[in-house]
Amino acid sequence: MNKEILRQTVTRLVAKPKGILAIDESLSTCNKRFEKLGISTTEEKRREYRELLVTAPDIEKYISGYIIFNETIRQKTLTGKNFTDILKLKGMEIGIKVDEGLVDLPDHPGEKFTQGLDGLAERLKEYKNMGATFAKWRVVYSISENTPSDLCMKTNAEILAKYAAICQARDLVPIVEPEVLLEGDHTLEKCYEVSAQNFKILFIELKKFNVFLPGIVLKTSMVISGKNAGDRAPAEKIAEMTVKCLEEHVPKEVGGVVFLSGGQGDEEAVINLNAISKLKSSWHLTFSYGRAIQNPALKSWAKNPEDITGAQKLLVAAARNNSLASVGQYK
Numbered sequence: 113m114n115k116e117i118l119r120q121t122v123t124r125l126v127a128k129p130k131g132i133l134a135i136d137e138s139l140s141t142c143n144k145r146f147e148k149l150g151i152s153t154t155e156e157k158r159r160e161y162r163e164l165l166v167t168a169p170d171i172e173k174y175i176s177g178y179i180i181f182n183e184t185i186r187q188k189t190l191t192g193k194n195f196t197d198i199l200k201l202k203g204m205e206i207g208i209k210v211d212e213g214l215v216d217l218p219d220h221p222g223e224k225f226t227q228g229l230d231g232l233a234e235r236l237k238e239y240k241n242m243g244a245t246f247a248k249w250r251v252v253y254s255i256s257e258n259t260p261s262d263l264c265m266k267t268n269a270e271i272l273a274k275y276a277a278i279c280q281a282r283d284l285v286p287i288v289e290p291e292v293l294l295e296g297d298h299t300l301e302k303c304y305e306v307s308a309q310n311f312k313i314l315f316i317e318l319k320k321f322n323v324f325l326p327g328i329v330l331k332t333s334m335v336i337s338g339k340n341a342g343d344r345a346p347a348e349k350i351a352e353m354t355v356k357c358l359e360e361h362v363p364k365e366v367g368g369v370v371f372l373s374g375g376q377g378d379e380e381a382v383i384n385l386n387a388i389s390k391l392k393s394s395w396h397l398t399f400s401y402g403r404a405i406q407n408p409a410l411k412s413w414a415k416n417p418e419d420i421t422g423a424q425k426l427l428v429a430a431a432r433n434n435s436l437a438s439v440g441q442y443k
């Protein structure tokens with residue numbers, strides 16, 4: 113492990129006023145989003161869409177790196193340029209999703225663990241040769257009366273720690289993503305409790321596996337009321353409790369902290385990040401959004417597939433809004 117390389121990559125990923133764009137939807141997730149909008153679910157359509165995302169002019173002012181998917185890292189533009197070369201030319205980091213999705217946790221209804229450790233070191237070698245400098249692995253916890261269990265959080269934390277250690281051995285920065293899902297009617301206080309326990313268990317495991325904390329990026333959900341909660345807490349409360357939870361439960365040596373949008377509305381995700389950024393914290397807290405940045409562009413492209421420029425303008429506008437929010441300057 114070269115700690116200096118890891119530190120430098122983290123510094124570039126969370127440089128102000130930028131954030132990360134996630135376009136790493138698996139085939140099934142991408143196809144589901146396409147189907148909803150009446151787009152055909154072919155490899156060529158996915159390539160076309162991702163070409164639009166990768167070639168958006170000037171997006172590099174707001175985005176430090178793209179997280180892409182195994183299919184996308186091998187794809188080219190219509191004129192034959194590798195997507196990876198385009199990202200590199202624009203000075204952006206290339207990230208790769210390396211987990212292989214969710215599996216039911218035996219005897220724990222509603223709980224999942226994330227698979228994909230088999231062959232990971234070999235896959236990383238190939239991705240690194242293709243230009244990747246960071247990777248991503250997501251685990252999920254849903255809040256209900258009986259979940260998440262400590263067993264589920266410990267199982268996933270151990271997997272995240274093994275993944276992170278394997279990435280760092282190859283000088284790739286691991287994005288460590290333990291997502292507390294937004295679905296449900298839980299209160300913000302309940303989300304705080306679960307997030308705090310999640311961090312406690314996570315950092316015990318990361319330390320056990322000697323993960324170099326300045327060389328990781330923690331990708332987390334915000335401390336937020338459930339999507340179907342009756343009386344959802346406002347942005348100021350989300351910001352206060354999110355920053356409190358991070359300050360109290362995340363070691364200060366952690367290199368970077370970014371947020372997922374997790375199904376928040378596009379504007380909601382910007383406003384919440386803006387409120388968070390106004391508070392004092394130990395990190396430049398920024399975004400690593402997927403849906404909250406892609407949604408307007410995807411919808412526009414679904415309606416007018418010829419109007420690539422129009423869709424790209426919407427993408428860049430969303431990236432810009434979130435960049436402003438990451439330094440507390442949105443509106």
Ligand code: 13P
Pocket residue numbers: 134250289372373374375400401402403404
């Ligand atoms: P969302 O912002 O759409 O939640 O996606 C971020 C991500 O990378 C989820 O793993």
